[in-house]
Amino acid sequence: MARTVLVLGGGIGGVVAARELRKGVGSSDRVILIDRDGQHLFPPSLLWVMEGTRKPDAIVKNLERLRRKGIEVIVGTVTGIDTDNRRVATDAGELDYDALVISLGAELAPDLMPGFAEAAVTPFDLAGAQATRDAIAGFDADKIVVMIASLPYKCPAAPYETAMFIDHALRKREVRGGVEIEFITPEPQPMPAAGPELGRIVEMALAARRITYRPGLNPESIDVDGKEVVLAGGERVGFDLLVGIPPHRPPAVIRESGLANEAGWIPVNHNTLTTPVPGVFAIGDVTAIMTPSGMPLPKAGVFAEGQAKTAAAGVAGFLSGEAKPTANFYGHGECFLETGGGVAGRATGNFYAEPKPRVKFNMPGRIWHWQKWVFEKWWMFRWAP
Ligand SMILES: Cc1cc2nc3c(=O)[nH]c(=O)nc-3n(C[C@H](O)[C@H](O)[C@H](O)COP(=O)(O)OP(=O)(O)OC[C@H]3O[C@@H](n4cnc5c(N)ncnc54)[C@H](O)[C@@H]3O)c2cc1C
Incomplete structure (x- = not known):
């Protein structure tokens, strides 16, 4: 029987989750991505837009293009998440699901x-x-x-x-x-x-x-x-x-979903990205994750990407009857630190290391700026083709 997996949000976590799910679940299963703007934005390049070295339309892609990859796309705002009845409400109608990945990000407020x-x-x-x-x-x-x-x-x-x-x-x-x-x-x-x-x-x-x-x-x-x-x-x-x-604030629909903590973010298992509700995963900026060393995990795209891959594997396992998710996210992250004029440094590390995160920094040079440039091109080609 065909099952339906909903991915809420078409940002960094959402597109990666949808693409990975398409590979990981059965070909008759539906993967449906819902996003209110219908656009995928690559935020790391916003600073190049600010610098004047990047045109805005170079870092935005229409999510409809994911249809060519077998992903159904709905442009609409998610207005309700009912985990008891496994149903999501949007301003374009209601959808039932068998598994859910929430990647609705953090709102600027x-x-x-x-x-x-x-x-x-x-x-x-x-x-x-x-x-x-x-x-x-x-x-x-x-x-x-x-x-x-x-x-x-x-x-x-x-x-x-x-x-x-x-x-x-x-x-x-x-x-x-x-x-x-x-x-x-x-x-x-x-x-x-x-x-x-x-x-x-x-x-x-x-x-x-x-x-x-x-x-x-x-x-x-x-x-x-x-x-x-x-x-x-x-x-x-x-x-x-x-x-x-x-x-920043969590999206209102999350605050009202019953999945949120007091601050409105979704607490998840830091390795498996599971919520207390079976078959419901949350990833990226919308989550509240405390690292093993007791620090909040920063809200960053590199984590949303890694978590999306883990959640997609978790959903595939859930749909095939796996009792416990076996896929894990281990807290690896890296980020470029642009210092202007085509120069950047790079930080890489394990944010789940104990007793404290282990982060290595490569001093600023042109090489890291170019690596970010290549990464941007690769991202727009790979995840938002
Ligand atoms: C200037 C800037 C620079 C950055 N640079 C880096 C960097 O170099 N490296 C890095 O790792 N991270 C970087 N980040 C952070 C990174 O962009 C975010 O952490 C990442 O986008 C989080 O992914 P996400 O999927 O959780 O949320 P998002 O990418 O924000 O996606 C959320 C999606 O959900 C949609 N949505 C929200 N609410 C609803 C709703 N109710 N219904 C339907 N759709 C909805 C939105 O339209 C959006 O498409 C940067 C961010 C900014 C602003």
Whole structure:
């Protein structure tokens, strides 16, 4: 009998899960991917859009193309997940499922911080990356603040790369001398999940570029008219241009699904990506995973990709009657750290290592930038053909 597997979300985790499922389940089984935008975006290249070296349409593909690979695609918003009756509601109708993979990501929620939407630009979505590019290109005042509004946010490296891209762009225009760049964040150090050594390297990279780094600060609101970030405790940080990473929140449909923890994210087994409900897996940014060393696993595409492969194998096992999933995700991750001007470093490691994550850093050079360039091309060809 043909079974139906639903994949919710056509981002990084969703497309990988759907493609792997197509290979892993029977040819008569249906694999249906549901996404509200009908587009697959490759977010790591948003920073190149911001830099002006990448056209927006080069990093977006229409999900309909997955039909050629035997995957049914529904463009619609998921509005309900009923695990008791194994049914998903969308604004395009209801669908029953035999197994489910949830990869709905984390939502950007600028509305959670008063003043953010009016006062800040963000490179974290496609329109925002272009607006940030234009704001930097036209900047002719004194001070830029790069701000992480709150935790958690996706891609631990991206805000730091953003600051270094801005520095590089201003140097290229030969206007860096008169401009102050300040970086404020609630984190205790850059990329805490990767350990103190990498944090120190990033801090040194910021200092070498005269970017003032101020960790441990909690922005509460933006005074739009006064052009100031208001911090917990009352301190005000003035800016002429505010480049912000907005608050993130779990999708509302997850908060109401019965699968979420108090914060609204889905806790899963960190190895198998299973939820307490048999046949329901969750992957990527929508999950809350505590690593064996007691740190939250960062929200990053590299993890969503690895988890998608594991969940797809888990679904195939579930449908064939396997009592317990045998496929495991072991916490391997790697990421590039772009420093501007076609140069990048690379961090690789095991985030599930005990007593703490084991992360190795390759110092910045052109090679890692080119490796990311090749990776982007490969990704758009391999997963979103
Ligand atoms: C600027 C930037 C740079 C980054 N760089 C890197 C990097 O270098 N390396 C790295 O590993 N990670 C990077 N990331 C993080 C990475 O993009 C995310 O961690 C990754 O996309 C998570 O995958 P996901 O499948 O969980 O969610 P997403 O890729 O966000 O996909 C979620 C999908 O669900 C859809 N959706 C949401 N709600 C609904 C709904 N109710 N109904 C239907 N569809 C819905 C959305 O349209 C979206 O397509 C970066 C992120 C940003 C913003």
